[in-house]
Amino acid sequence: LSGVITLDPGYKNSGSCKSEITFLDGELGILRYRGYSIEELADKGHFLEVSYLLIFGELPSTKELEQFETDIRKYTLVNEEMKNIIDGFPKTAHPMGVLSALTSALTAFNPKSVNVDNEKEMYEAVCKTMGKFLVIATWTYRKSMGFPLNYYDNTKGYVENFMRLMFALPTGPYTPDPVIISAIDKLFILHADHEQNCSTSTVRMVGSSHAGLFASISAGVSALWGPLHGGANQAVLEMLEEIHTSGADTETYLAKAKDKNDPFRLMGFGHRVYKNFDPRAKIIKKAADEVLATLGVEDPILEIAKKLEKAALEDEYFKARNLYPNVDFYSGIIYRALGIPTDMFTVMFAIGRLPGWIAQWKEMRENKEPIGRPRQIYTGHPLRDFKSSDKR
């Protein structure tokens, strides 16, 4: 059972943790949520169903899933005063920065959610977060476009609501394409959890001080924003577009990625854990082909991505370092085909990762884990005497 890390007996919660939620095997490229393979869940599951699995530990019955969706709908209205906060941001603000701020602000309007000392309060905090986060995430896009902010429609499904919240305009009817809804549902599932990655560890760490769920998720959003983490999906598209506009061949960019004097890295390649193919990348690559074909989108960027991937996989430098495409390499290409703007790609990642963050925070609180306190190896000066300034 290689997924269980032995805890450091000398130091409680020193940074490693036990969890029953997600299992990864980086050598074999295996990813499972609560024992179910990511391949099966992406193929047969739906996002709210998989969210329920991650958060509560079992796949829901039809009745349980309906009740979960009903309970989320109780909290999809966001306090109108939150609009004053979003109005304080310039239109040019990056959506992830706005989302982190709005998520933290939810605490001000829902103070009770800080204490989740019983199952009922915990369940309410889970449903509130699932309901409100989706709405404020789409508000970041609407704000950047100068569009009016939309409301969740409790008669529609969760992922369809994402599309409506993002793109419906008061000037006319809006019916999202079911192909797009299905593709986004699958992408959200693929991003839903990933063991103790940077942002999830952040959520657990912040939550371990008994900060509320909104505050902990807000910290996770900030961690995910980084280009080495969730921000990579935006960086991949920017890299591919640069290759496309520069007309340079893929070898030029591989050489840059291998040049130790060049800070450039092949975005969407490499992983802290996977030293084989990221199983999500395989599924997303296949989905990219299907979605673009179904939508009749010819995207030269996809062809460049495939050429770059082929060249990198055949390159000795990349092979020697076990550098394979990760979840971010192809996801941006699908988002672009679905009409999602580039600076919203990482927000898409955050919406997908939300149930994983919630599940991990809930597990940490229910396990009554002590406050996080990673160990340190001190490498600074030994004891030395203070000298007055004229003697230094």
Ligand code: SDX
């Ligand atoms: C995510 O942890 C998770 O689970 C994260 C995630 C999730 O679902 O939450 O999977 C999501 O964050 C995926 C990763 C997205 N990031 C990127 O695509 C950014 C590009 N990738 C790299 O920055 C890097 O691969 C990391 C940050 C992802 C992993 O870094 P590591 O494991 O610390 O690797 P490293 O820096 O130790 O590199 C090992 C070697 C180095 O060369 P040497 O010093 O041995 O000569 O590989 C090289 C690195 O220079 N290398 C790369 C490279 N990634 C590593 N060289 C060129 N291009 C790259 N992308």
